[in-house]
Amino acid sequence: MKLEHHFAGLGEAFYAKTSIQPLLKQRLVEFNQALAHALSIDIKSPQTKRILSGEEPVEDSLSMVYAGHQFGGFSPQLGDGRGVLLGEILDDQGWLHDLHMKGAGPTPFSRRGDGRAVLRSCIREYLASEFMHAMSIPSSRALALYTSSQAVYREQPEPGAMLLRTAQGHIRFGHFEYFFYQGKEIELNQLIDYCLKHYYSDCLASDTPLESMLIQVVERTARMIAKWQAVGFQHGVMNTDNFSFTGETIDYGPYGFMEDYQPDWVCNHSDHEGRYAFSRQPGIGLWNLNCLMRCFSKHLERDQLVAILQHYEIALQTHYEALMTAKLGLPEGHNVTNLLSSLFAILAPEKMDYSLFFRLLSHLLPDEFDLILDEVVDRERMRAWLLDYQQARLALEQDWSQVSMAMRQVNPKFVLRNYLAHEAIEAADQGDFLPFRRLLSVLSAPFDEHQACDQLAQRSPEWGRLLEVSCSS
Ligand code: AMP
Ligand code: MG
Secondary structure (H helix, E strand, C coil), rough: CCCCCHHHHCCCCCCECCCCCCCCCCCEEECCCCHHHHCCCCCCCHHHHHHCCCCCCCCCEECCCCCEEEEEEEEECCCCCCCEEEEEEEHHHHHEEEEEEEEECCCCCCCCCCCCCHHHHHHHHHHHHHHHHHHHCCCEEEEEEEEEEEECCCEEEEEEEEEEECCCCCEEHHHHHHHCCCCCCHHHHHHHHHHHHHHCHHHCCCCCHHHHHHHHHHHHHHHHHHHHHHHCCEEECCCCHHHHCCCCECCCCCCCCCEEEECCCCECCCCCCCCCCHHHHHHHHHHHHHHHCCCCCCCCCCCCCCCHHHHHHHHHHHHHHHHHHHHHCCCCCCCCCHHHHHHHHHHHHHCHHHHHHHHHHHHHCHHHHHHHHCCCCCHHHHHHHHHHHHHHHHHCCCCCHHHHHHHHHCCCCCCCHEEEHHHHHHHCCCCCHHHHHHHHHHHCCCCCCCCHHHHHHCCCCCHHHHHECCCCC
16 A cells, blocks of 8 residues: 655645554444545555554544634634645546545544544444445545443444545635634645645646636536435535535534435434524525635635636536436426425325435326325325326336336435335444444445345334434544
8 A cells, every 4th residue: 555645745834743543452343445435545565554544654644624604604724624735646547536434533623522432323323424425425434443441432432433534625614714813824735735736636727727717616516516416315414514626525423314205304413403404405505605716805806716616506406406306207307396296295295205206206107196195184185296296207218117226226225214224223332343344344345235134224213213413423
């Protein structure tokens, strides 16, 4: 494994040198072979194993410093309070991938925190990020999970763990805010050049590289959020320090995947005002991009920044419509606005399971409406919608079963339900990682049938709906 240290080369205004502080009697419990293979990480090498687990320190490992708007208020200095960037790996296409350990021990940015992560939160992040990847949603990914009997104290003692993850980059909107609000123009320019070189190199050929890069950041962010909305993912803590400049989903905390269709749903129980409610995510994405654009107010005119932001809505809308059109089995460009709004107007009062509805629709034959009608209270309203839907599909004269098959490649059978994560965590806390692995294997291929695991595709039991997740992890 050849570790590179490009970010470290930026200089110590950007980070503090830190190393991973392994947990007591730590052990590797899960390793993502496919990801390691894709990154050409030689997992047989004992030295690589020691480096990845933090047992062998890396000279240039570091914790990044950044700022961020947290729930609307600006925090001038945050940073990796429990994260260590080991370095980057260059893939065979020339792209960088960060190797970043979460829960690696205290850093100069830990503030009042202990620098640790609990097994519960590492398992939740492992499952969610791999599921997101399987759903083609840009995301950090989990490479390795280490556990230990070392207790970490939250509301009560819990098993400690570390999660080694990869992402194209861990540069956040908050990185730019950190330098901008301190008036550190040299560092801000260094960061711009760094991102152009490593993540947006195609913009270097443009007459206006910064503008071109920012348009791409806006579009990547819009596409990422369109995908969140289509799959029913709620991030939970959309602060600007959790928003990646490379347009990847990062920092999984009190996230959730929507079960009952409920647009005003708030998964994070610490979010008392519902700032990051499911239906607010697209608007918050734009709010965060506004914060980001302010950092370039010395580089670009106000009109230029506004013009860059105007790419957001169109990119988000276009991408979301394309995703939803495919979920409905209709061809690209088909106008689904009315079909969708009338469908959502039914799903909400019915408290219909969002993913199961679309999966059921993907199995439906034209004469099998009852399959869906049996799931609802207002049968007549649903029947009317199904008739409209059927007409739209039949008018296209496509092979119904072929379309249904394609729909099953975009409408997953399995989604990460809170109660499933909870059950996997309860077992793992007792040292049994089998439920976690079983869940991981279905979530890594969520469109496949996995008939032996049918029960993992079912709706949440009543107790599962009452589970709460919050920022404490
Ligand atoms: P989050 O919103 O969960 O991404 O975290 C916000 C900030 O708190 C980040 O700067 C984290 O590094 C930091 N943080 C979260 N948990 C801990 C912890 N246990 N110890 C130290 N810092 C933490
Ligand atoms: Mg964070």
